[in-house]
Amino acid sequence: xxxxxxxxxxxxxxxxxxxxxxxxxxxxxxxxxxxxxxxxxxxxxxxxxxxxxxxxxxxxxxxxxxxxxxxxxxxxxxxxxxxxxxxxxxxxxxxxxxxxxxxxxxxxxxxxxxxxxxxxxxxxxxxxxxxxxxxxxxxxxxxxxxxxxxxxxxxxxxxxxxxxxxxxxxxxxxxxxxxxxxxxxxxxxxxxxxxxxxxxxxxxxxxxxxxxxxxxxxxxxxxxxxxxxxxxxxxxxxxxxxxxxxxxxxxxxxxxxxxxxxxxxxxxxx
Amino acid sequence: xxxxxxxxxxxxxxxxxxxxxxxxxxxxxxxxxxxxxxxxxxxxxxxxxxxxxxxxxxxxxxxxxxxxxxxxxxxxxxxxxxxxxxxxxxxxxxxxxxxxxxxxxxxxxxxxxxxxxxxxxxxxxxxxxxxxxxxxxxxxxxxxxxxxxxxxxxxxxxxxxxxxxxxxxxxxxxxxxxxxxxxxxxxxxxxxxxxxxxxxxxxxxxxxxx
Numbered sequence: 001x002x003x004x005x006x007x008x009x010x011x012x013x014x015x016x017x018x019x020x021x022x023x024x025x026x027x028x029x030x031x032x033x034x035x036x037x038x039x040x041x042x043x044x045x046x047x048x049x050x051x052x053x054x055x056x057x058x059x060x061x062x063x064x065x066x067x068x069x070x071x072x073x074x075x076x077x078x079x080x081x082x083x084x085x086x087x088x089x090x091x092x093x094x095x096x097x098x099x100x101x102x103x104x105x106x107x108x109x110x111x112x113x114x115x116x117x118x119x120x121x122x123x124x125x126x127x128x129x130x131x132x133x134x135x136x137x138x139x140x141x142x143x144x145x146x147x148x149x150x151x152x153x154x155x156x157x158x159x160x161x162x163x164x165x166x167x168x169x170x171x172x173x174x175x176x177x178x179x180x181x182x183x184x185x186x187x188x189x190x191x192x193x194x195x196x197x198x199x200x201x202x203x204x205x206x207x208x209x210x211x212x213x214x215x216x217x218x219x220x221x222x223x224x225x226x227x228x229x230x231x232x233x234x235x236x237x238x239x240x241x242x243x244x245x246x247x248x249x250x251x252x253x254x255x256x257x258x259x260x261x262x263x264x265x266x267x268x269x270x
Numbered sequence: 271x272x273x274x275x276x277x278x279x280x281x282x283x284x285x286x287x288x289x290x291x292x293x294x295x296x297x298x299x300x301x302x303x304x305x306x307x308x309x310x311x312x313x314x315x316x317x318x319x320x321x322x323x324x325x326x327x328x329x330x331x332x333x334x335x336x337x338x339x340x341x342x343x344x345x346x347x348x349x350x351x352x353x354x355x356x357x358x359x360x361x362x363x364x365x366x367x368x369x370x371x372x373x374x375x376x377x378x379x380x381x382x383x384x385x386x387x388x389x390x391x392x393x394x395x396x397x398x399x400x401x402x403x404x405x406x407x408x409x410x411x412x413x414x415x416x417x418x419x420x421x422x423x424x425x426x427x428x429x430x431x432x433x434x435x436x437x438x439x440x441x442x443x444x445x446x447x448x449x450x451x452x453x454x455x456x457x458x459x460x461x462x463x464x465x466x467x468x469x470x471x472x473x474x475x476x477x478x479x480x
Contacts, residue, residue, distance in 0.1 A: 004349060006465060008413035021407045021470035040426035041410075041468045043418050085426065085470030088347075088407025 009043040012081050015093065015133060023084045023091045023135050025110065031059060031077045033117065034084070034110045044080015051075070063113040066126060069105060073117075076110075084109050089137040096134070102127045102165075103158030103206075109135040122165060125158070140209030149205055150196040161203035168198040272350055272367070272400040280341045280348050280367055280402045284334070288370035291341050293329035295366060301337015308332050328362035328393065332370070341367050346404035349411075349467060351431065356464075358395040360403050360429035369399030403429050405469035412468060414460045421457040425472030432464020 012018065014026040025032055027046060039048070049056060051070040059075065076082060085091060086109055094101070096115060105126045111117065111134035120127045128134055136142075138157050145151070150168050159165060199205050271283040279297065282289055293307060308330045333339055342348075343366060351358055353372065368374065373396045395401050403409070405428045414420045414434060421439065430436070439457045460466055 004351075004409075004411050006411045006413050008415065009418050018410055019408055019470075022410050037423075037425075037472055039423060040470065040472065041412060041420060041422040041466070043412075043420055046421075083410065083412075083468065085407070085472075088469070088471040091470070 009081055012043075012083075014081075017091065017093070018083065020090050020141075021085055021088050023093060023109070025076075025082045025084060025135075027076065027079050027082060029079050031075055031113050032082075032110050033063065033113060034074050034076045035108065036072055036074055038084050038086050038109045039076070040083050040085045042080055042082035044078065046076050046078035046080050046082055048074045048076055059113055063116050066117055066119040068119060069117075069126065072105075075113075084135060086137040089139050090141050091135060091137050092142060093133055093135045095132070096128060096160075097131050099131075099160060100127060100129045101134075101158055101160040103136055104156070107136050107138060107157055109137055111135070138206075138208035143207045143209060145205045145207060147199040147201055147203055147205060150198045151205060151207055153195065153197055155207045155210070156197055157206040157208050159199060159203060159205045161201075162199045162205065163201045163203070164199070166198050168196045170195075272369075272402060274348060274350065275340065277347050277408060278342055278345050280350075282333075282339050282341065282367065284336060284339065286334075286336055288332050288334040289339075289367055290330045290332055290370060290372075290374070291367040292343060292365065293331045295341045295343045296331075296333065297340050297342045299335075299337060299339040301335055301339075303333055303335035303337065303339055306332045306334070328365065330374075334370075341402070343404060346406060347408045347469075348402050348404055349409045349428075351401045351403060351429070351467075353395065353397060353399055353401060353431065355398050356396075356432050358401060358403075358429060358431040359392050360395065360401075362393040364404050364428055365393060365395070366402040366404050368395050368401040369397075372397040372399045372401060403467065405467065405471075406473075407470040409467040409469050412466045414462060414464055414466060416461075416463065419459055419461045420466055421459050422466060422468055423472060424456055424458055426468045426470070427458060428467040428469050430460065430464060430466045432462070434460045434462040434464040434466070436460050 007018065012024045012026075014024070016024060018024050022040070027044070034048070051060065051064065051073050056075055064070070064073070091109065102120045102122070102125050105124055108117075108126060108128075111128060112132035114132035115128045115130040115134060118127045118129060119125075136157065142157060147162055273281050273283070275281045284301075284303075290308065296303075296305065346366075348366060359377065365374075375394045375396065376391050377394050378391055409428050412420055414432075436458050439459045
């Protein structure tokens with residue numbers, strides 16, 4: 001107890017946890033995708049390059065499909081051992097075998113390029129598809145649950161193979177004027193648990209044992225396109241058509257033309 | 271005699287000897303204890319002035335007595351360090367407790383301190399005995415030997431001991447300025463022979479965003 005374990009490159013595990021809060025990745029000339037700023041130390045020669053690096057184009061073509069998160073991710077390349085950690089949260093690795101898993105974008109630390117990262121249609125989440133290993137952080141150990149289940153939005157880390165994540169609102173949330181006033185103002189008899197995510201079907205749901213989240217990066221808003229849920233940023237949840245003709249719901253100064261390429265701010269995640 | 275009670279409380283068994291601890295970090299004791307505030311960390315007038323000038327201020331207290339004294343600070347994880355005549359470099363805010371026989375002082379860290387947002391000076395602990403340092407999450411101890419240097423993110427660095435040269439490594443390129451940087455633009459590279467303590471969490475640093 002009193003003498004701490006001293007690690008050196010030979011005793012550090014290969015692609016495994018050093019302790020519950022630190023994960024060690026071994027690179028042997030290969031590549032890993034890594035969220036920015038999660039590397040705490042490394043031995044050996046490792047280069048970190050941003051997603052926009054020209055040499056990585058071929059890799060990105062197969063394994064990275066989220067322009068909105070591009071500014072958050074880097075590719076680590078070289079040989080050596082690298083330690084990953086995030087705000088002293090629990091860190092775990094998971095293996096996917098020809099599978100898919102959707103995870104809150106802030107909770108994903110790193111993944112092997114044999115997996116493909118795609119933006120989930122649920123805002124703020126990303127989906128990994130393929131075979132390989134990834135590393136995720138959670139505040140408290142991860143709990144695995146089987147659907148059908150309803151979970152608190154803040155405790156949700158991710159889910160695998162579930163075909164139908166949807167919102168569930170308690171009956172009282174929607175009925176009556178007073179119910180509406182209560183939930184909007186928070187006055188009187190609100191439990192704070194009127195809204196859940198509901199999962200049905202076969203699969204696994206991953207939960208963390210706390211409701212405090214990793215702070216969301218400002219990036220990750222879905223593109224503003226017709227039919228994309230949550231595509232309007234904050235506030236305007238439109239849905240009812242409203243005053244805007246055509247149902248496109250643009251409220252910015254310049255309407256986006258169909259087929260217009262992503263503009264520079266979006267490319268940089270601003 | 272230092273031992274950990276859980277991972278966040280330090281218990282020190284004393285038999286008439288003294289330890290130096292961060293001011294106000296005592297949470298409980300049994301036996302007879304006397305607490306004395308030490309201005310300037312017990313380094314005398316010269317030490318006091320140095321600390322005032324370098325901004326590496328720490329308020330320590332001397333605890334002397336018979337029995338067991340318990341120390342903790344803001345539920346940080348505590349790591350024990352044993353020193354056998356070598357030198358421990360640690361930020362004054364991360365030092366919880368040290369044997370009374372250890373000498374403390376300040377030293378210049380160079381650019382590393384500037385990048386990690388700590389200031390340009392750090393605290394040294396020297397001699398033979400035990401010390402306790404704090405970290406956000408349990409620290410990982412990494413050995414550096416001539417064959418294998420180590421690069422550390424300035425935000426995760428907590429302390430190091432032994433005969434190490436540190437130099438500051440910057441990977442800032444024009445891509446960083448374009449917002450397409452590697453995210454790990456600043457690193458401290460340790461070479462030589464010794465131990466480095468890193469915490470599984472990153473403080474916000476000047477270099478953290480590039």
